[in-house]
Amino acid sequence: IVASHDAHLHDAAGQLRPIDALTAAELRAIAAAGSAQLPTLDEVILRCRELRVGLYLELKDGAVIEPLLARLAAHQSAEFAIVGAFRPDWLADVRALAPHIVTSVLFSAPSVDAVALAAACGATYVHPCWERRGDRPDELLTPEWVQQVRAANLGVICWHEERPAVIAGLVRRGVDGICSDRPELLR
Incomplete structure (x- = not known):
């Protein structure tokens, strides 16, 4: 479970993505790219x-x-x-x-x-x-x-x-x- 106020986030390309549709690997990649902080x-x-x-x-x-x-x-x-x-x-x-x-x-x-x-x-x-x-x-x-x-x-x-x-x-x-x-x- 990740902690986020919003149900969507912007990925490294700037696209709005629903958090619940992303895999753990995709979430880690977005966080690593610096476009979002997603603590567990x-x-x-x-x-x-x-x-x-x-x-x-x-x-x-x-x-x-x-x-x-x-x-x-x-x-x-x-x-x-x-x-x-x-x-x-x-x-x-x-x-x-x-x-x-x-x-x-x-x-x-x-x-x-x-x-x-x-x-x-x-x-x-x-x-x-x-x-x-x-x-x-x-x-x-x-x-x-x-x-x-x-x-x-x-x-x-x-x-x-x-x-x-x-x-x-x-x-x-x-x-x-x-x-x-x-x-x-x-x-």
Whole structure:
């Protein structure tokens, strides 16, 4: 299993290739050519353990659920991992196979009943993905919305964000986590 946020990558010729259609040899060749960094899940787990930071692992393919859980178990890393997905059925599978794993359900529409969605799959966190919902998507996290989520004993992990004003707004709203390519903005 390789770790990548995106489902596709550019090969050395600049062509966009689906990661799940590439062989291990092709992935190694692309990485060796320097056009993409593709650490294995094992490498990511070990590095996070070394740095003493948690893991937020978003499932992109239901076929990796069992291997992912096996790798977390092999590295005794379940206690500092959260497994997230847009697919509630995948999270239900995670919970059925490993009830001790913390899960997070991702969703895009503000109109979704986040509490009902989390309850349906046994998620511990809700993860609204509202980064493209205007200049200040943090304002969609109203006090009423946050109160409803908290009343259900759920945590809130937010979308991929790099705008300082939006990050500050999310922090003011008391979210538990913010995803970002710029961790220095989250300090």
